[in-house]
Amino acid sequence: MKLPLWKCHGSGNDFILINEYEAILFSEEERVTLSQAFCDRTGKLGADGLLFFQNSERADGKMRMFNPDGSEAEMCGNGLRCIGRFACEQFHTDSVSIETLKGVSQVVRDKPIYKGVETYQAELNTISLNIKDIPIAMTSKSLIDQALPELATGLTFTAVSMPNPHLVSIVSQIYDTTLQEIGEKANQLTTLFPKGVNVNFCQIIDEAAIYVRTYERGVGLTQSCGSGMSASALVYCLLGYYPFSKSIEVYNRGGLVSCQATVSHHQHSVLLSGNATFMFSNTIEFDFPNINLMTAYCDHVFVEEIQNYGRLLEYSEGLINNFRFE
Template sequence: MDIQVIKVHGSNNDFYLIDEMNENLPITEEERSALSLAVCRRTKEEGADGILFVQASSTCDAKMRIFNSDGTEASMCGNGLRCVGRYVSEKLGKDQLVIETMKADLAVRKEAEIFPDIPTYRVEISPVLKSTKALPMNTDMGEIIHERLPFLDDELIFTALSVPNPHLISIVGKEVLATDKQERIAKYVNGENEWFPDGVNVSFINVMGDQSIFVRTYERGVGFTNACGTAMSASSLVTKWEENLEDEVLLDVYNPGGMVKCHVHDLPEKTWIDLIGNATYEYKQTLTVDLEAKKIHFGERESFENETKAYDAFVSHVKKIIEAI
């Protein structure tokens, strides 16, 4: 079976995008999982954080399904949604869209470039759920907002949210970022444990300035990632609460893969976050797949060289800002 893919990334959170809008691949649900395991496995030249399946929707402009590199299906992916949004926007010739995801229909629109020659899209991140049942988490606490969790760490303060992916977040200093605390905690809550039966994404935030933060995320099903869109969105909301920022604050959110902007809308009637950032194409490629034999042949690439160069320039710019603080 030959599959046409586009290698894409949002903040260097990278994916293989597969268009199924006209016809779904002739594979079972189990084979989707097997495909993501086989195709996303990292080598020197190939691999990704996941696969984005772009499908037809009966209610929206398109539907997104995201499978992680470990074969599990995620309920949402903010960085992936920007890439899907760009693909559907250009395919349909529309600058504003609604994309169906597992738990919500989300607004997407084309935005002004975040940096010269960087295709940029704004995507809605919602719903925001504070209940520990939504994570899920085995606890008598109904919410975890600015709480110590001694079973994880004696000093750190945590907030737990679903947006709708589950997130456990702590604001820390640079000295904590330099330790192995985040990895230790993340591996525990994503292994066999009594608290988080489905695992949870773990993010550490370092506040860089009045309206800028750095976020590093250990993503369940992936591990440490260059960026996680829902994690950066949830982290922006937590920062808004912890730093007593205005209800409609716009934050610059730096990450190991680049930078995005998060527009927090923390209003009485509804809370959501708009995630604004790149949707970059790296190359087109044909994959020849034999799932029964567990064989994948990666064909020749058709590169989007100008987009890659533009994003490299953006990353260099971002690194200078981070180093100057």
């Protein structure tokens, strides 16, 4: 079969996007196979995840996101912005509602986070602090700034369902090797985290600015994680470092985003604003089960978008160098 697809990214967290809005093209088993093949960095494409844009009875469209190991994620903040942009351009509008596995989120075109960078704001509104929603095999109702001796010593964690599961630790310095070790260990501790968990290290770089690094369940260390940055911004406010309802700049390996955490009647939400960059469009020719024998035909490269995003990276790196890390 011949399949058109798009390569896109939010904060360097890159995805292959497949449009199934008019018709469902693949079975559930085939989605797993596609995600494993298309996301393979040693193959012809390579990505952090595979996005499917589908029709919805509850919203303007639906997002499904599969990790490189074939597992399906409940939420993906960076992917949601990319899907939101794709839907807005398909429907010729600046605002769409997108159904995810756990709810409906609004995605709107936002003012550019940097000159020439297409920017979209996604609402993450299915958030819970109840450990049953993560889940964690503990007797307490929540885990807020507490130690997990089974996982690590000298660190405290806060657990948040975004609704995909997240642990956030505020640290004085981020070390990739430590995060990798803790992330891997957390996802091996199925007695504690039966569905696995994303692990985030959050470093304070200024009163209204944090730096976040994420170990993603089913992926590993990535350039950024939209729901992880949102969870970290929420925890930053929850622990009293910064007031709710004010924007926080969140820096990452892939640039920066803006997060605004809010709370109303004990319900939390986060507005996540950042780039939704298209890199190229391709047509892939393949057949099951020999999907690895695919042939890729390049249709279009979004050169200007790639260049503008590169300037954003330089800008964010320059800002980080001006901060005094604590």
